Amino acid sequence: MKHASIAxxxxxxxxxxxxxxxxxxxxxxxxxxxxxxxxxxxxxxPVRTLPVVTALLLVDAGxxxxxxxxxxxxxxxxxxxxxxxxxxxxNALTEQFERLGASVFSGADWDTANAGVTVLxxxxxxxIALLGELALTPxxxxxxxARLRAERLADLLQMRTEPRGLADExxxxxxxxxxxxxARPEEGGSDTVSTxxxxxxxxFYTERYRPRGSTFVLVxxxxxxxxxxxxxxxxxxxxxxxSPIAPPADAPARRTRAVHLVRKEDAPQSELRVGHVGLPRRxxxxxxxxxxxxxxxxxxxxxxxxxxxxxxxxxxxAFSGFAWRRGAGPFVVSTAVENDVxxxxxxxxxxxxxxxxxxxxxxxxxxxxTSYLGxxxxxxxxxxxxxxxxxxxxAAYDLPVDYFDTYRDAVRAVSTADVLDAAQRYLHPDALQxxxxxxxxxxxAPLAAMELGPMLAYGADGVEISKD
Amino acid sequence: MRIPIxxxxxxxxxxxxxxxxxxxxxxAVNLWYRVGSANxxxxxxxxxxxxxxxxxxxxxHVEANEHFELIQRAGGTLNGSTWLDRTNYYxxxxxxxxxxxxxxxxxxxxxxxxxxxxxxxxxQRDVVKNERRWSMDNxxxxxxxxxxxxxxxxxxxxxxxxxxxxxxxxxxxxLEDIAQFFSTFYRPDNAVLSIAGDxxxxxxxxxxEQYFGAIPRGASPIPPLADMTLPPRFGATHxxxxxxxxxxxxxxxxxxxxxxxxxxxxxxxxxGAILGLGKSSRLERVLVREREIASEATAxxxxxxxxxxxxxxxxxxxxxxxxxxxxxEVTQVxxxxxxxxxxxxxxxxxxxxxxxxxxxxxxxxxxxxxKLSMFAAMFDDPRLLNEQTDRYRxxxxxxxxxFARERLGTDNRAVLLYVPRHxxxxxxxxxxxxxxAAR
Numbered sequence: 001m002k003h004a005s006i007a008x009x010x011x012x013x014x015x016x017x018x019x020x021x022x023x024x025x026x027x028x029x030x031x032x033x034x035x036x037x038x039x040x041x042x043x044x045x046p047v048r049t050l051p052v053v054t055a056l057l058l059v060d061a062g063x064x065x066x067x068x069x070x071x072x073x074x075x076x077x078x079x080x081x082x083x084x085x086x087x088x089x090x091n092a093l094t095e096q097f098e099r100l101g102a103s104v105f106s107g108a109d110w111d112t113a114n115a116g117v118t119v120l121x122x123x124x125x126x127x128i129a130l131l132g133e134l135a136l137t138p139x140x141x142x143x144x145x146a147r148l149r150a151e152r153l154a155d156l157l158q159m160r161t162e163p164r165g166l167a168d169e170x171x172x173x174x175x176x177x178x179x180x181x182x183a184r185p186e187e188g189g190s191d192t193v194s195t196x197x198x199x200x201x202x203x204f205y206t207e208r209y210r211p212r213g214s215t216f217v218l219v220x221x222x223x224x225x226x227x228x229x230x231x232x233x234x235x236x237x238x239x240x241x242x243s244p245i246a247p248p249a250d251a252p253a254r255r256t257r258a259v260h261l262v263r264k265e266d267a268p269q270s271e272l273r274v275g276h277v278g279l280p281r282r283x284x285x286x287x288x289x290x291x292x293x294x295x296x297x298x299x300x301x302x303x304x305x306x307x308x309x310x311x312x313x314x315x316x317x318a319f320s321g322f323a324w325r326r327g328a329g330p331f332v333v334s335t336a337v338e339n340d341v342x343x344x345x346x347x348x349x350x351x352x353x354x355x356x357x358x359x360x361x362x363x364x365x366x367x368x369x370t371s372y373l374g375x376x377x378x379x380x381x382x383x384x385x386x387x388x389x390x391x392x393x394x395a396a397y398d399l400p401v402d403y404f405d406t407y408r409d410a411v412r413a414v415s416t417a418d419v420l421d422a423a424q425r426y427l428h429p430d431a432l433q434x435x436x437x438x439x440x441x442x443x444x445a446p447l448a449a450m451e452l453g454p455m456l457a458y459g460a461d462g463v464e465i466s467k468d
Numbered sequence: 469m470r471i472p473i474x475x476x477x478x479x480x481x482x483x484x485x486x487x488x489x490x491x492x493x494x495x496a497v498n499l500w501y502r503v504g505s506a507n508x509x510x511x512x513x514x515x516x517x518x519x520x521x522x523x524x525x526x527x528x529h530v531e532a533n534e535h536f537e538l539i540q541r542a543g544g545t546l547n548g549s550t551w552l553d554r555t556n557y558y559x560x561x562x563x564x565x566x567x568x569x570x571x572x573x574x575x576x577x578x579x580x581x582x583x584x585x586x587x588x589x590x591x592q593r594d595v596v597k598n599e600r601r602w603s604m605d606n607x608x609x610x611x612x613x614x615x616x617x618x619x620x621x622x623x624x625x626x627x628x629x630x631x632x633x634x635x636x637x638x639x640x641x642x643l644e645d646i647a648q649f650f651s652t653f654y655r656p657d658n659a660v661l662s663i664a665g666d667x668x669x670x671x672x673x674x675x676x677e678q679y680f681g682a683i684p685r686g687a688s689p690i691p692p693l694a695d696m697t698l699p700p701r702f703g704a705t706h707x708x709x710x711x712x713x714x715x716x717x718x719x720x721x722x723x724x725x726x727x728x729x730x731x732x733x734x735x736x737x738x739x740g741a742i743l744g745l746g747k748s749s750r751l752e753r754v755l756v757r758e759r760e761i762a763s764e765a766t767a768x769x770x771x772x773x774x775x776x777x778x779x780x781x782x783x784x785x786x787x788x789x790x791x792x793x794x795x796x797e798v799t800q801v802x803x804x805x806x807x808x809x810x811x812x813x814x815x816x817x818x819x820x821x822x823x824x825x826x827x828x829x830x831x832x833x834x835x836x837x838x839k840l841s842m843f844a845a846m847f848d849d850p851r852l853l854n855e856q857t858d859r860y861r862x863x864x865x866x867x868x869x870x871f872a873r874e875r876l877g878t879d880n881r882a883v884l885l886y887v888p889r890h891x892x893x894x895x896x897x898x899x900x901x902x903x904x905a906a907r
Contacts, residue, residue: 014529015679101824120824147757163607316596376545
């Protein structure tokens with residue numbers, strides 16, 4: 001290593017690195033939970049710092065609650081809410097919102113569907129009245145449902161040339177048992193989406209969009225009394241019960257390592273995903289696993305990023321993460337690397353997974369991870385939108401009401417021995433699936449030479465190619 | 469909605485802006501350097517951005533990557549970004565760590581070069597090349613961000629060339645270039661330091677003086693940029709068709725627009741929001757919802773405060789729609805606005821949406837600090853932050869229509885059209901998916 005430093009004139013004696021002053025106390029915003037007579041859970045968090053309010057309706061109607069063969073109906077239904085109500089069509093509805101300056105959104109993830117709005121305080125009442133209208137009396141116009149369906153099919157088509165999305169989707173497909181809902185795209189694949197009808201949407205809405213099992217979150221410049229009264233006025237007349245549905249099966253596709261090569265000709269980079277089935281959100285060792293992952297690949301200063309980016313310059317960035325769902329979401333290491341170092345990068349990722357299972361992390365690494373996770377907590381919750389989404393997660397995963405107040409203590413309680421234990425129990429080197437989307441002609445031979453496991457090749461449609 | 473703003477200048481020329489509030493025990497530190505890709509010489513492109521990476525490689529008292537580690541260990545977030553006309557560096561930390569954030573920024577402003585090595589440069593050069601591959605070369609439509617400026621600014625104009633740079637120029641960057649670039653631009657008299665959030669002003673001022681006060685002003689004047697002024701319109705329709713590895717066409721339609729901060733800018737920005745912000749914008753309503761020829765359509769400006777700005781429309785075709793149809797339909801929406809004007813209701817909707825988004829963004833200390841730096845760096849007046857809402861509210865339908873008549877004509881258009889490369893359109897699978905998509 002050369003140290004060719006360059007002299008700089010006019011240098012003053014530098015002051016020493018400062019020590020931190022005593023930290024100030026922080027508490028997650030106070031909130032109250034009230035259950036209305038119809039079973040709707042209402043969470044109000046008065047955060048009166050700016051004249052802004054975020055309202056969020058959360059329904060137990062995510063992709064994992066879809067009926068068999070109806071993949072994509074959760075997303076189509078949630079998005080369809082904005083397409084019109086019994087009282088006005090989609091254009092008029094969104095225009096009403098936007099004339100109030102309100103940004104309105106709706107969508108579904110694996111576990112829940114949501115519709116919400118962020119608006120200035122002065123327009124809270126009319127904006128939430130509109131939110132109630134779209135949630136309780138959607139009309140799901142035939143033509144607009146067909147349009148949303150076609151837009152999803154267009155997205156799927158585009159995905160074939162979009163390497164990041166393609167790699168994520170292929171990874172899910174090769175990691176989960178083909179019968180698991182988690183093996184298929186969250187918003188549905190073209191096989192099911194192309195068959196979805198307005199009746200499917202109506203039926204899904206009628207079965208899943210009910211007050212009991214749903215949560216209304218209100219965060220911002222409102223009092224608790226005011227929030228509960230708005231919620232009662234808007235949603236008090238809603239009725240029905242959502243039947244709880246067990247999380248999807250989350251069995252792995254295979255228990256031994258394999259390499260999956262998805263061909264993308266002339267790609268100047270390979271998108272690499274390495275991982276296996278992870279853990280469900282309500283896992284008792286959530287905090288240990290999170291700290292372990294932070295050291296492995298969750299932070300900029302994590303082992304994987306410092307190795308792949310700063311030591312080897314293989315990539316612009318490399319990260320690992322557990323996706324948290326009601327069932328076991330995936331654990332995955334993600335990066336994009338040049339063709340000629342694709343195999344090297346895969347090897348370094350495997351080495352880092354072995355290394356964190358072989359010996360305890362240093363006290364320094366532990367304190368970096370725990371002080372980061374604890375310290376950024378107030379920064380993560382600066383906005384009404386972020387607070388509302390945090391409270392929605394609390395509801396979606398039935399976390400204890402003191403979850404946010406005990407969070408930092410729970411993080412601080414994790415030890416180096418806990419991290420080693422979590423790495424040994426929840427990282428499975430022999431079960432890793434290595435998924436590469438890239439130029440097979442350049443990366444196949446070096447990958448094969450590593451003998452990581454059987455190598456399978458696929459087209460961009462995910463169909464296996466016997467010979468390439 | 470007004471936030472408190474104090475501003476002063478150190479004797480070495482560093483502009484400091486402060487905005488105190490104690491809503492949460494966090495504080496944001498933000499530095500804007502008035503240097504971006506516009507300051508690069510031709511044949512040396514990508515340098516400002518490469519340099520942004522080098523600023524995380526350590527300084528005299530900070531090891532490589534230690535800046536990241538120290539801030540994260542303190543429980544903070546951080547990053548930097550490069551744009552055509554500026555580079556910013558920022559961190560948000562728990563308020564008891566303000567001194568650390570200021571000390572780190574001061575060490576790299578005052579003492580970067582002693583820590584630079586060829587090996588660090590080589591590594592970051594490769595990282596940046598991978599960033600280029602990741603964000604542009606291996607991404608459908610990814611090259612738009614360098615093709616559009618190339619199509620809309622004359623070859624000698626400072627905004628014409630690629631921000632991230634060409635692979636050749638990145639390869640040619642030397643350690644001497646780094647030293648030269650650093651001493652030319654990364655100096656207190658070319659920077660704005662903003663602090664927003666939970667701090668005591670007297671203490672913050674003392675820390676700023678302690679850490680930044682002794683850093684000397686630059687030795688020579690900052691080299692002026694080439695003349696950036698341009699006529700209000702292109703004078704013709706510029707056009708480029710790019711066959712790319714994409715499944716469906718995407719159109720970028722750009723208009724030369726007035727610089728950020730000018731009265732006309734606000735009319736243009738409101739027009740942009742009428743066209744492409746929100747679900748009931750013109751483009752969304754007509755192209756996505758009614759005509760069903762696009763799957764998405766938005767409009768935005770680059771917000772450049774010198775030379776000339778761009779108002780850009782971006783629309784992606786549905787699979788069964790040809791690039792000709794896409795272009796014709798987007799053009800029709802633009803022509804209709806130019807011919808028939810916009811309504812007062814549309815103007816009100818746009819201003820209301822912009823205002824909510826502005827106030828909402830100010831919830832974040834990092835955003836407040838960045839906006840303070842922006843107004844101080846661009847206009848020498850951070851207090852302009854508090855005038856933004858009024859300036860938007862002053863926009864009328866008449867002003868929007870005057871803007872549309874002047875700027876949206878065929879003598880002021882740039883058409884950048886991505887089309888599927890031959891052989892990728894009409895594959896059996898695609899035809900199948902497209903027919904599945906048809907009503």
